[in-house]
Amino acid sequence: MKTFFTLALGIALGAVVVGLWSSQQVDTSAANAEKQPLYWVAPMDANYRRDGPGKSPMGMDLIPVYDEAATEDAPGTVRISPEVENNLGVRTATAEARVLSARITTVGYVGYDEDKLVHMHPRVEGWIEKLYVKAEGDPVQKGQPLYDLYSPELVNAQEDLLLALQRGEERLITGAKNRLRALKVAETHIEDLVARRKVTHTITYFAPQSGVVEALSIREGFFVQPGSTLFSIGAVDTVWIAADVFARQVNFLRAGQKVHITVPHLPGKQFSGELAYIYPTLNADTRTLPVRIRFNNKAGLLKPNMFAELVIEGDAGKAALTVPREAVIRTGDQNRVVLDLGEGRFKSIAVQLGRVDTQFIEIKDGLAAGDRVVTSAQFLLDSESSKSSDFLRMSPVAGVASVWVGGEIVAVDSQSRTVTASHDPVKEWDWPAMTMDFSVADSVDIKPLQAGTRLHMEISKSGDGFEITGTHIMGGANAMMKENTAHRSADQHIAEVDGVINQLDRKNRTANISRGPVAKWNRPAATLDFLLAQEVDLSVLKVGQKIRFRFRVVEGEFTLVEILSTTRQDAAPMDHSQHGGSL
Structure with a gap:
């Protein structure tokens, strides 16, 4: 029976995987109608490949695999048919702005109000003759007797008062009374002593407040001395509750906020209080x-x-872009959601999280308002998408259709007109530096593009993908400058232009020149530092001189290769050639 169940479960899982995989192939069948499969693979074992159709070792039909680089879908895009989407139970939700609930739920323990927790210590040495409160937790009322203490020092203090009364000296009487008060003798006992004129060997001490005995450290007959803790009495008319709050919720807290508590021991009852203190x-x-x-x-x-x-x-704060909590996939080193691209297409993308409440979670980066994210079956879609996904949204900012960015060619496929290129960060589209595949526009000459070529390239949105629509080759495999944009196909690597020499360093063969615009490269006028090629005669050059010259770019350096004509200018900047200063 167990074997049958295991077999049935394996078949069911296989059916889901086959459905997911085959739906990708069915949905892309129109695009692949003219293409031949690269190979055929077993649905349950991606390592089992064949050159043609057939059966897998488990008896399942092999699945054709096409060249994904030729499709227009971004890396990591998963396609599934409506039937498979329904069978998987795919549900989606919209990313939208919400005011997150600032209710903080936590637990704590009831304790005494420490502002009203009183500790009692003796101020003289002596012995506990009688104990009126026998156990911790006993209730006491203010003024209730707690214990009788015999102390020779207390006896002497009483005798001093009687002696002062006999002499009738008011100053001595006042001093003797104050001494008894300092020893915490009750005022009623002092008055009784004055009235009766008789010393008592034991003094009774009384509760300073109502409450319960929180700690009891003595028994009858104990010897006590200053510093001994005899009683701790805690008030219970107000209580404190100590609780812990997660660090991410700290910004919601303010002293004085309302707090509601429920206690499992008191079902149906709710208590209200306020946040008294937030620890630093x-x-x-x-x-x-x-x-x-x-x-x-x-x-x-x-x-x-x-x-x-x-x-x-807690304080609610401002509205923020949120998605349901169940939409977020946490992997430990990255947080992702599965984006619903429509028409059965899904893609895993990385997101940056913010505040969290019981239902929703703030998305600080990675999504835009109105995006739809998957809230169920996203783990299966993510497992398929993450195999090849770059985890980037790859959606250009509205109004910015193309950008220029520096990069380097990694690989070239001339037959399919695609390249793999590493590019610098793209601020306009909020892209980090990364390596990705691009198609090359027909208007761009692909021949100069070789592995290792460094260039500036124009990237434009094309359907669901991106293509290179212009290039400005700075160096690399061919070590020379070439210009090739959607509007220019001529392979021209040397420019001719007019300029004025601002600074000249003959020792290091460099010059700072303000040149005019370069029309054929669509470059405006600029002031640049140039290296002077060995074949250039420096004796004909002077600071302030107007020249017409040719230059090229080698390994990112501007190199002046030929002087065509020179003209002296009236006002000339200072010549730095004798100082060997850097330019």
């Missing part, structure tokens, strides 16, 4: 930010150490 540093172990919430607890329902669930009403 994160917890080093959990990388979370501690916060403190104060709640009114007059009814005494919230008990210290209770577990509580909290909802903090």
Whole structure:
């Protein structure tokens, strides 16, 4: 039975994969009608290839594979038929601007209000004669007796007061009373001592506030001394709840925000309070930010150490571009979504994430408002797309149809008129530097393009792909300058132009020249540094001189190769030739 189930599951998975793969081939059948397959492959084993159709080792029909470089789809685009899309349960959602919910959900524990937590210590040495409160957690009321203390020092202090009363000296009486008060003797006991004129061997101490005994460190007969903690009494009419908030939610927090809590021990009840304090540093172990919430607890329902669930009403902030949380695929080193390109086409693209709430997640980069993303079955589509995807949206900015950018040819396929080129970042389209495939426009001469050639190239949008519509070859395999754009097909690598010599360095054979426009290369006038070829006679050149000359570009350097004519100009800049200064 187990074997049958495993076989059935394998067949079912195979059917899905075959459907996905075959749908790509069916949807592209029109484009490939004139083309022959490169090879045939087994649906369940991409390493099993044959030159013609047939059966795989599992008895399944081999799938034809066509040249993907010839299609117009961007790298990583997956095509599936409507039937397979329906069987996979593909659902999509629209990226749109929303105000993210700033409700922060977390958990915490009820604790005492530490502003009202009182610790009691003796101020003299002595022995606990009687203990009125026997256990931690016992409730106490303000003024309730806690313990009786016998201390020789307290006895002496009482005798000093009686002696002062006998002498009738007001200054001594006041001093003796103040000494008893400093030893925390109750005012009622001092008044009783004055009235009765009799020393008591034990002094009773009373609770300074109402609450519960949070800590009890003594028993009857204990010897105590200053520094010993006898009692800790915590008030329970207000309580604190300590909670932790994730670092990404810190910006939503403000002191005074409303907080609602529910306690599993008290079903159906909800308590409201406010965010009292936000700690200045994160917890080093959990990388979370501690916060403190104060709640009114007059009814005494919230008990210290209770577990509580909290909802903090954070600041909502401005609207942001968002998608459902389930649309985002997190891989650890990259976050991606599967973009629905329409007509059964899908492509995985990288996105930069921002804030997160319970339903939606902010997209800071990678998507635009109105884009549709896949929210179910995206993992299967992503696994197919990511095999060859560049993870870039590859959509030019509206209004910018083409750009010029520096690059280098990596490989050339003259037969299909395609090249692989590495290019610099494209600021207009927000592209990073990368290597990708381009088609070459018919108006561009592909012959000068060789592996290793460095150039400036014009990239234009063409359907779902990109093509090179102009080139300005700077050097590389042929080490010379060539110009070839959609409007020019002549192979001209030397320019002739008029100019004025601004600076001249005969020692290093360099000159700074303000040249006129180069019409055949469609280049405006400019001031540039030129190398002077060895065949150029420097003796005929002077600073301030008008010249007509020819130059070319070799390995990115402008080289003056021939002086055609010279004319002296009246106002000449200073000659730097004797100083050997750099240009």
